[in-house]
Amino acid sequence: MTTRHHITAGFLPLLDSALLVVAREKGFAEAQSVELTLVRERSWATIRDRLAVSHFDVAHILAPMPIACNLGLSAPAPKMVVPMALGLGGNAVTVSAALWDAMAKCGATDDLDARASGAALRRVIDRRNEETLRFGVVHPYSAHNYELRYWLAASGIDPDREIEIVVLPPPDMGDALAAGLIDGYCAGEPWNTFGVLKRSAHLATVKAAIWKSSPEKVLGVNARWSEGHPEALHALLRALYSASLWCAEPQNHGELANLLAGPSYVARPAELLLPALRGVLPIGAGQTRVVTDFFVPNAKAATFPWKSHALWFYTQMVRWHQVEHTAEHQNIAGGTYRPDIYRNAMRSLGVALPSASAKVEGALRTETPVGSSGALTLGPDGFFDGSLFDPDDITTYIAAQLGQ
Template sequence: DPARAGKALGALIRERANAGRDPLRFAVVHPHSGHNFELRYWLAACGIDPSREIEIVIVPPPFMADALAAGRIDGYCAGEPWNSVSVVAGTGHIATVKAAIWKTSPEKVVGVRKAWAEKHPEALSALLRALHHAARWCEDPANRGELAALMAQPSFLGVSPALQMPILTGHLALGGGAELTVEDFFLPFGKAANFPWKSHALWFYTQMVRWGQIKHSAAHMALARDAYRPDLYRAALKPLGVALPGANAKVEGALTAATPVGSAGASLVLGPDGFFDGRIFDPDRIDDYLAIRDWAMPTS
């Protein structure tokens, strides 16, 4: 539970500060990664100032488990399987997961340069269709064994298929014998997982502004919004007749349950997409969102 885990972490941070000890050190994969923004969002909502009360450092994902075991960091936020690597080694526990902080939230992206896209439109469309078929194949439970064996190769993850299977099923070992099944933990295809929502781009933009990486301006906001191209995505997948959202953006966090929505093509279900602190993000009200001063959840 993100709220309970965050509350306990906040108490520990204050205890250490009162004792004059160094702040805890957390690792993320990149200053502009979703991991950095989601870690900060979680901590801030739990009443922890990630810019002042902890230290955030950059560590490549494959090295995080070793850094934790060696005591160089106290925790980290990374994609799987690197969290489970620490659990299996007995050197770490999973405190919470992104699927609980922001349900069905975006993770990885595929991006190309605008000039390349304009010069090679057919290649780009073929790439998007290939990714669509690959995502559908990866989500099929019948393919989990083959997928895990493929990713176990040294040229990919280089970790055993057995370690990957809990990730693919969503049944996680948290450490210390605790286990948890997380709904939609691995969601590469369903619920429009690959659709480039402009609201996702704008949420990441607000986090860049919030944590002082860029200044808020109409020009910067437009750059972020227009980097996501649902028009190209729709054009590429139209020949396949797949279900695609009719809108380019949505209010993030508004869906509390799986919800059928209007779409082009077959039927489509979205959500739930809630943030753990109950807030919503309306991409049409960016200024109001950035004006929020007290991000901490109400105490109960």
């Protein structure tokens, strides 16, 4: 008799909850004998708290948050593992119409180029005699916060002195922008599209331009549950991988948008979800731009939990003075992402897997076939300013970012 696995997962109403939603609604979880219960929450803090007290076994969660929990930076802090990413990309930097107008007069272009928009924002700040610009992010331990800060700093803007960064729930970003409470924000979809179509905002740049092929949300797993239920976790990972293949097919995007639009999930009109799924983004003033790698659910090893991703997030925690750099902290951060669990779960599916567990971020300038257990193409990856992150030389990287 086949063992049935009962798993409860928390999620936020965002496009990148798609793999969990599809695993449940399209039968991929059932095919792996998983009875998957999905529970929608409003804030990342609640997701973290309910993982800590075992209300959830797993969750759709910010990619850096499990690392912060394991480092003791976020309380209550469940010990967590990340055995899978839930896709690459998916967020953007959105600004008010007034700020975009000022940036456009200072050289910003409508091609979402991170370098041009960052340089323009630098000029805007130089010319302003008003109060400090305020940007929203969804959590201090989020890819949004670190990538926004990276973009600002690489554009010559000090995000601690020249910009005010505040924390808001994703669904509140567009309304806060329209009310003049913030001047811009970095958030996941559909909240950038919502800002553009419903709140007269403008896209300044996208995650896929700031750090190509980078993770946004991951599957966060209560470590105690993981240790006690390895077969259930493996079954869930296989279901989510099958869901990622389904999500990646263009012919499924209309159905996927309708699924996510349902009242139990994102609960927003499908037309706000389709642009990101199709990679044809409204950017403001009635214009659209094609960004084919805006959200990648399966290609380029999109679900593989790279240790180099975890370690880059760790370097940003150090850079922005959230944690001290020590060998122990580095080991905890790198050990949070678990490609070994992913590999064990995928073995029976015959999935093409990376042969390494970490890579130099920024080394692949084009799509590149790589050595693996099967046919696999990675890249392009890396940062808009052309820098490299070598996970084997973290101390040097941190020192360079701190200007030491």
